[in-house]
Amino acid sequence: MSTTQSERLRELLAPLVSARELDLEEIEVTTAGKRRVLRIVVDSDAGVELDECAEVSRAVSEKLDETDAMGGAPYVLEVTSPGADRPLTEHRHYVRATGRLIKAQLAEGGELVARIVAVDDEGLDLEVPGVKGRKPTSRRLAFGEIAKARVEIEFNRKAAEKTAGAAAGAADETDESQEEA
Secondary structure, three states, rough: OHHHHHHHHHHHHHHHHHHHHHOOEEEEEEEEEEEEEEEEEEEOOOOOOOHHHHHHHHHHHHHHHOOOOOOOEEEEEEEOOOOOOOOOOHHHHHHOOOOOOEEEEEOOOOEEEEEEEOOOOEEEEEEEEOOOOOOOOEEEEHHHHHEEEEOOOOOHHHHHHHHHHHHHHHHHHHHHHHHHH
16 A cells, blocks of 8 residues: 555544544555455554444445545455554553563563553563562663564463462451451
């Protein structure tokens, strides 16, 4: 897709997306056989529900039908949310990933896997998991130190949180019974 077409589509569609309190993350036009695919990626701080994607899709379809932004050739419209493994490129992406584990390629080389604790205008406060039973450590990482980053998918995170929560609950009960005695 030409830059001019991309810019034109963004100018045309951004107000429709932002009117629904969503961010227009990406616009991509690809060729699929004789047809083209227009993929629009939207997101928000609260995530994106399927109904919201459908609503945006209807509004975008109507707007594109009113204009010649896609030309006369047939195309397929897809409105979607970003995948779990999408790159973190904007400040808002890091804010939305607070509490999540990320893998960052560092500008000076090497990589770092850590959980985002907080985000401000200059960078990230991270919790680096301990290795071999050691306690996690804190680390500050400026945005300039990050070459690229993405969220790491955690399949067992909920189980680990439940175990930690149960242990904390048991400790609270022990404390209460000692106070009563």
